[in-house]
Amino acid sequence: MSDSKRFSPTDIPHRVRSALEEAPESIKSWKQQVRENPSAVFDPTLIRVGIYIVAGLLLFAGMYWLVGLLTPEFDPKVWQEPTAVATLYVACTNSECLQHSTVKKPMDFAAWPIDCGQCGQATVRRASVCKSCAQWSASDPETGRCPVCVRRESEQNRQREQIRKKRSTDPDDLEDGWG
Ligand SMILES: [Zn+2]
Numbered sequence: 187m188s189d190s191k192r193f194s195p196t197d198i199p200h201r202v203r204s205a206l207e208e209a210p211e212s213i214k215s216w217k218q219q220v221r222e223n224p225s226a227v228f229d230p231t232l233i234r235v236g237i238y239i240v241a242g243l244l245l246f247a248g249m250y251w252l253v254g255l256l257t258p259e260f261d262p263k264v265w266q267e268p269t270a271v272a273t274l275y276v277a278c279t280n281s282e283c284l285q286h287s288t289v290k291k292p293m294d295f296a297a298w299p300i301d302c303g304q305c306g307q308a309t310v311r312r313a314s315v316c317k318s319c320a321q322w323s324a325s326d327p328e329t330g331r332c333p334v335c336v337r338r339e340s341e342q343n344r345q346r347e348q349i350r351k352k353r354s355t356d357p358d359d360l361e362d363g364w365g
């Protein structure tokens with residue numbers, strides 16, 4: 187292999203210079219062509235490249251549109267691959283029931299609430315352990331509160347009320363001056 191045929195970094199400045207020297211010439215000749223024949227501005231190569239780009243974009247947009255158009259019409263059975271099923275903790279928000287259990291539902295199940303197996307009402311929702319009462323419960327959709335806590339509070343209130351009533355009717359307690 188001779189040295190002259192090998193690419194040498196020292197050639198680069200020379201090559202760049204010669205390219206720069208040629209470039210104005212080719213631009214000048216192109217300008218000359220355009221001046222003589224304005225249609226020469228539409229270089230066939232450029233036009234072809236432009237057409238390819240536009241065609242590619244149109245094809246992409248078309249595919250995108252087509253996929254969007256067809257997707258809802260696909261037979262759901264085609265897509266019924268084994269759905270991931272999750273075991274979910276649920277609880278009834280009916281204050282008279284409050285039953286909690288687990289159910290198996292698809293991962294993307296969203297049709298809450300579901301029917302309660304105990305009281306029959308459609309009041310069963312996703313459950314979590316309540317931070318206050320440590321019971322499995324689903325917060326009431328209207329109040330956002332734990333129904334177990336609410337029931338406990340009302341029971342406590344009822345007991346307090348009973349004690350108060352008992353005291354108020356008991357003459358001894360009144361004299362003791364408890365309150
Ligand atoms: Zn229930």
Ligand SMILES: [Zn+2]
Pocket residue numbers: 316317318319320321323332333334335336
């Ligand atoms: Zn609670």
